[in-house]
Amino acid sequence: RKEVEQDPGPFNVPEGATVAFNCTYSNSASQSFFWYRQDCRKEPKLLMSVYSSGNEDGRFTAQLNRASQYISLLIRDSKLSDSATYLCVVFFNTGGFKTIFGAGTRLFVKA
């Protein structure tokens, strides 16, 4: 089992739709969680951190469920510009630090 797993998609949604991605992680010692966004042929960039209490940034909401070991990203009112690959990132320390990136979920928002 991979340490971080994501549905690769692609998710094809119309503008204005709400879309949600999940990411599961296998290591219960995981400490920090992030969502990164990667545009085609570009480097990944931080979208938002994920806090235990959940957090919201405009149209984006991230949540963490430690009991079930998954994090989620919700995008409301999708824009064409949201089309990208969304990477789930998990940081943990089990005698050594590790930052693991999921393989990403591809999102296409169409007019």
Place this chain on the structure above:
Amino acid sequence: GAGVSQSPSNKVTEKGKDVELRCDPISGHTALYWYRQSLGQGLEFLIYFQGNSAPDKSGLPSDRFSAERTGGSVSTLTIQRTQQEDSAVYLCASSPALGSGNTIYFGEGSWLTVV
């Protein structure tokens, strides 16, 4: 510069040749990472450096791959006797420290093509 700088941005090399990829992290960042990403695939961890500690080389795919970080700043990833399967974008990243909650910042990558 303000961000992570990588060079060359593009490199085409013949199979069997050695290549060196350079990364200049954000000033003051003590943690430096190398990842590899093949077309349409996820990020593959290669190696990270944290300050003066021994690097974690657990992700290097073979002994043809090596990396150095001199003076706690600039890093060089070397691939010896390149193979076609080495073709990928090599992404360098840095963060203020290797610890929980530290944002990782990526460079634009070095696109390697082995022909």
